Amino acid sequence: MSAAVRIVARLRPPLPGEVCDDGVRVISHCSPVSDYKENTDPAPPLANNNKATAITNLGPGILVLKDAASSSLTQHYPFHSAYCPEKWLSTPIDGDSASTRSLFTHDVLPLVDQVLSGATVTVFAYGVTSSGKTYTMQGNGSPGDQGIIGMVVEELFRRIDGTVGTVSMSYLELYLDTPYDLLVPPTQRRRLQILSTSSAGTTSSHNGPPPLSFGTSIHLPNLSTHPVDSPDTFHSLYADAARHRSTGATLLNSNSSRSHAVLTIYVTLANSRSVGKLHLLDLAGSENNNLTGNNPERMKESSAINKSLTALGQVVNALNDNARTMSRAVKAAKLAGEDEASVEPKVKLVPYRASSLTRLLSDALGGPSLALLIVCLAPGTKFRSDLVRSVG
Numbered sequence: 001m002s003a004a005v006r007i008v009a010r011l012r013p014p015l016p017g018e019v020c021d022d023g024v025r026v027i028s029h030c031s032p033v034s035d036y037k038e039n040t041d042p043a044p045p046l047a048n049n050n051k052a053t054a055i056t057n058l059g060p061g062i063l064v065l066k067d068a069a070s071s072s073l074t075q076h077y078p079f080h081s082a083y084c085p086e087k088w089l090s091t092p093i094d095g096d097s098a099s100t101r102s103l104f105t106h107d108v109l110p111l112v113d114q115v116l117s118g119a120t121v122t123v124f125a126y127g128v129t130s131s132g133k134t135y136t137m138q139g140n141g142s143p144g145d146q147g148i149i150g151m152v153v154e155e156l157f158r159r160i161d162g163t164v165g166t167v168s169m170s171y172l173e174l175y176l177d178t179p180y181d182l183l184v185p186p187t188q189r190r191r192l193q194i195l196s197t198s199s200a201g202t203t204s205s206h207n208g209p210p211p212l213s214f215g216t217s218i219h220l221p222n223l224s225t226h227p228v229d230s231p232d233t234f235h236s237l238y239a240d241a242a243r244h245r246s247t248g249a250t251l252l253n254s255n256s257s258r259s260h261a262v263l264t265i266y267v268t269l270a271n272s273r274s275v276g277k278l279h280l281l282d283l284a285g286s287e288n289n290n291l292t293g294n295n296p297e298r299m300k301e302s303s304a305i306n307k308s309l310t311a312l313g314q315v316v317n318a319l320n321d322n323a324r325t326m327s328r329a330v331k332a333a334k335l336a337g338e339d340e341a342s343v344e345p346k347v348k349l350v351p352y353r354a355s356s357l358t359r360l361l362s363d364a365l366g367g368p369s370l371a372l373l374i375v376c377l378a379p380g381t382k383f384r385s386d387l388v389r390s391v392g
């Protein structure tokens with residue numbers, strides 16, 4: 001069965017000089033994650049034009065208001081959780097609704113347990129350029145402002161010692177839809193091959209440690225993997241590699257990511273001889289070229305970025321549609337007293353082959369794995385149509 005994807009939203013605070021109108025709000029903040037897999041269907045969207053009094057009855061999500069002053073509701077976009085600065089919360093909450101730590105604790109931490117049980121987990125940050133994807137995944141570089149990646153690594157090492165398992169990492173970027181290893185010196189940079197294989201599994205029959213493979217049905221034979229024995233080793237490898245990532249200045253972000261970055265942490269478990277995998281993705285931002293002022297090189301990058309993000313959106317939609325179809329079929333079988341295990345509803349073909357990004361993520365998204373999509377949103381009025389496109 002396909003994995004379903006848990007989807008959360010994060011609305012960042014305004015940047016200096018950014019014009020905002022309070023027209024986007026966050027409601028209800030979080031839904032429980034006691035059972036990650038069961039809890040993949042967010043509250044249904046509310047019909048248009050409900051009065052402001054209905055706001056408190058909605059599930060977690062983003063509200064885009066037609067008129068911020070009167071709070072008349074234009075649309076509610078449901079999410080499993082939503083994070084934003086306090087002033088944009090429709091209903092005040094006890095605690096912190098804005099920080100990366102809050103998002104990590106509520107939505108990412110349960111996934112660390114899954115990795116330690118041998119599962120494949122993918123966390124990815126998606127959104128328009130300058131919406132805070134790199135900030136969310138990587139932090140802003142200062143020790144007190146860590147991103148999800150640093151928090152995950154520290155949590156893993158709090159729980160692991162040599163007897164539980166060992167940790168390794170790989171790190172690649174997809175630039176113009178082509179994969180490159182970020183953990184080799186730039187002088188050795190060369191295109192990585194993505195091969196389809198049914199034999200690159202995560203377990204092996206001999207007595208040595210199980211092989212580290214990026215996926216189960218896809219394989220990158222020349223991708224380097226590196227042992228990591230402490231958070232310090234990780235940070236030093238990661239900092240060097242992050243400097244090799246393709247970035248460039250646009251009018252919207254002076255340090256804009258021009259590639260999708262895929263960090264993979266492998267936890268080889270001593271007892272079960274399986275490998276838990278955590279893919280952490282900082283995607284390049286979708287771009288509105290009327291706002292970015294892109295030159296021809298940036299335009300070429302932008303077109304590759306937008307194409308692969310469209311493909312990713314189509315894959316996520318197809319997976320979630322299929323998960324809903326499956327869930328409905330299982331419920332119907334139960335009601336009819338039939339064997340649920342034999343249910344095989346007609347599901348959509350998932351278009352993994354549409355881009356290298358979706359191909360690379362095919363087992364991570366489509367196998368018996370878990371995924372968390374963090375939709376990053378910019379509050380500025382100039383991003384409003386991009387925001388509606390991202391959440392819609």
Ligand SMILES: Nc1ncnc2c1ncn2[C@@H]1O[C@H](COP(=O)(O)OP(=O)(O)OP(=O)(O)O)[C@@H](O)[C@H]1O
Nearest residue numbers: 012129130131132133134135140253256257284285
């Ligand atoms: N939650 C936040 N709190 C404070 N500052 C933030 C937050 N999110 C983003 N920022 C700031 O906003 C700016 C843009 O963020 P960032 O570079 O992470 O965007 P991005 O989505 O990765 O952009 P791109 O797709 O162009 O690479 C940075 O200066 C960052 O420090």
